[in-house]
Amino acid sequence: MSSTTRGFVGRHTAAERDPRLPPGQYDARHDFPVLSAEVTPELAPADWSFRIDGLVDRPRSWSWDQARALPRERYDGPIHCVTSWSKLSTDFTGVSLDAFLAEAGPRAGATHAVAFSHTGYTTNLALADLTGGRAWIAFDFEGEPLTPAHGGPARLLVPHLYFWKSVKWIAGLRLLDHDEPGFWEVNGYHHRGDPWAEERYSGD
Amino acid sequence: MTDSIPAGPVNLPPIPAFAAPGRAAPSLRGSVDWQSATVVEVRRETPNAVTVRLALPVWHAHVAGQHYMLRLTAADGYTAQRHYSVASAPDDEGHIEFTVDRMPGGEVSGFVHDVARPGDTLEVRGPLGGFFAWPGDRPVLLVAGGSGLVPLMAMVRHRRRRALTVPLRLVACARTPQDLLYAAELAPLPGEEHTVLYSRAAPPGYPHPVGRLAADTLAPHAAAAVADERYEVFVCGSTGFAEHAGRLLTAAGVPTTRIRVERFG
Incomplete structure (x- = not known):
């Protein structure tokens, strides 16, 4: 329970708070803050690739052109950053991870994945959070190619979890039969990161 | 950060390491x-x-x-x-x-x-946060834009308070002299090298060009970090500043695995 802060008047009343905002989040409106722990790589589409390996029947990788040839989808819902900002409407275009996973063929024992970037950043996800039309490899934002700072040429997009799960400069998924914490998860962040449960840090 | 992600059931190619391991055991x-x-x-x-x-x-x-x-x-x-x-x-x-x-x-x-x-x-x-953290064990180059100096000043203060002798280099960029945080503390002590830069206006006789952080100004600091592989680099500032400083550092030959970045959105 939080206690009242003397003299604090928020931007909104509690009743006016947008119900699409998870607890503790604020609306960044037109801002799209950049948060990454490493130097932004200069990665040309020709140098980008995406692979799925580990517990799959057909480990493989896709070049830029191969990935772009898969059916495109659009996501225009909210995204939520653990640092407390949310964007309530977005406009990403990409390919559903279901399409990639269907080609790779997850084995029965696969329960989790480590998603990794071309910089070596990693994060862990339950396979159930990556399937069923809830995760994409995104190429475009608001009709333009993703900028390098936002993960271009391609990033993972898992908008129902805090955005550190949506790996920038995505390079691949390794399917595992267990949960293996990634970069932020070993640095004190929550293993799953559900914004509606405020799963920000270890122990939340 | 582990050095590589775990191998799967078959021989899988290793994932390149992102960076040196996290520096702080998170306090649960x-x-x-x-x-x-x-x-x-x-x-x-x-x-x-x-x-x-x-x-x-x-x-x-x-x-x-x-x-x-x-x-x-x-x-x-x-x-x-x-x-x-x-x-x-x-x-x-x-x-x-x-x-x-x-x-x-x-x-x-x-x-x-x-x-x-x-x-x-x-x-x-x-x-x-256990990544953008310096316990004082290795030489550091700190590159700050505006209020990006805040966490880096904690590092400077830590070094001084503990009387650490490990080398520390600080490049602090502010718009004008009146915008410079902690100005009274920004005189280098033994083992420290400081460069204070201004992007809009500088005091009379100021030795560096006024404007964006330049490769030439950063060069001696970057060279020190390249020459001694123990060096770690911490960059903190706005997105624009962090992107610019990151590009200059990598162009100067600093390995990205030794650069930690914190961006203010």
Whole structure:
């Protein structure tokens, strides 16, 4: 329970708070803050690739052109950053991870994945959070190619979890039969990161 | 950060390591529990920045570079929370200090500037983040843009307070002299090299060009970090500043695996 802060008047009343905002989040409106722990790589589409390996029947990788040839989808819902900002409407275009996973063929024992970037950043996800039309490899934002700072040429997009799960400069998924914490998860962040449960840090 | 992600059931190609391992063992208790801290001082640093000093009932020493979350609650239950880097040294037992820039229309920064006063209680949780943190064990190059100096100043203060001898280089960029945080502390001590840069206006006789951080100005610092592979580089500032500084550092040959970046959105 939080206690009242003397003299604090928020931007909104509690009743006016947008119900699409998870607890503790604020609306960044037109801002799209950049948060990454490493130097932004200069990665040309020709140098980008995406692979799925580990517990799959057909480990493989896709070049830029191969990935772009898969059916495109659009996501225009909210995204939520653990640092407390949310964007309530977005406009990403990409390919559903279901399409990639269907080609790779997850084995029965696969329960989790480590998603990794071309910089070596990693994060862990339950396979159930990556399937069923809830995760994409995104190429475009608001009709333009993703900028390098936002993960271009391609990033993972898992908008129902805090955005550190949506790996920038995505390079691949390794399917595992267990949960293996990634970069932020070993640095004190929550293993799953559900914004509606405020799963920000270890122990939340 | 592990050196590589675990091998699967077959021989899988290794994932290149992202960076040196995280530097701070995250404090689970501190990161989970909200506590009511008492404001003991609010002091002005620049026309746009104040430092708020808090006394914490449950104090966990942070590692220089770590941050806390600050939560404000209105009478009707509305809450707003933001992350703030700790400016003070880890050995400042029982206390932490944040330096807060006033953001246009900022509901939290506006409160800290206009309302907060000694005796108030503010809710915090932390210390948080185990990556952008320096325990004082290796030489460092610190590159700060504006209020990006805050977590890096915690590192400078840590080195001084502990009388560490490990080399420290600081490149601090501000718009004008009156915007420079902690100016009174920005004279190098033995083992330190400082360069203060201004992007809009500089005092008379200032030796560096006024404007964006230039490759030539950064060159001697970057060369030191390249020459000694123990060096780690911490960059903190706006996105634009961090992207620019990151490009200059990598162009100067600093391996990206030794650069840690924190961006202010």
